[in-house]
Amino acid sequence: MGDMRNRDDLLRQVHRRLAHRDFAERFSVMTESGERPIVVALLEDSINELCVRVRNAGGAANVVTQHLDGMVVFNMVAGEVTTVRPEPPSVKGDATVGVMLQQLMFDGGRATYRVCTTKNDSQSGVADNPRLLPVG
Numbered sequence: 001m002g003d004m005r006n007r008d009d010l011l012r013q014v015h016r017r018l019a020h021r022d023f024a025e026r027f028s029v030m031t032e033s034g035e036r037p038i039v040v041a042l043l044e045d046s047i048n049e050l051c052v053r054v055r056n057a058g059g060a061a062n063v064v065t066q067h068l069d070g071m072v073v074f075n076m077v078a079g080e081v082t083t084v085r086p087e088p089p090s091v092k093g094d095a096t097v098g099v100m101l102q103q104l105m106f107d108g109g110r111a112t113y114r115v116c117t118t119k120n121d122s123q124s125g126v127a128d129n130p131r132l133l134p135v136g
Helices: 007-017 047-056 097-106
Strands: 038-040 060-067 070-077 090-092 113-116 122-125 131-134
Touching: 007 038, 007 060, 007 070, 038 047, 047 060, 047 070, 047 097, 060 097, 070 097, 090 097, 097 113
Parallel strands: 038 060, 090 113
Antiparallel strands: 060 070, 070 131, 113 122
């Protein structure tokens, strides 16, 4: 897959793949102006860090992280109150993206999680339909 030891390496891989329509269409979060914000997350990033990046990207983003020999793309919406019932399981903000990804794969690759970033602050992190994308 190449060397994806840091955020810049992963972002370069994403940009190379964006020319492929199949890959670009996997980014389902879109702003009102038609842009598709992309946030790159490393497996060792905390969920708290990821929430900050998503908020800085406008509050919703397509999150890309590495997984095995490919990439995973999932949606994340900061500050959204979930209406999913029963209430989705919580992911602690100090957990890593890698831990959340493992849980997501354990849940069959399609799940919604409530992300708790502090004791009194809960944000809805929506991890919806991640796709394993081979890079090459």
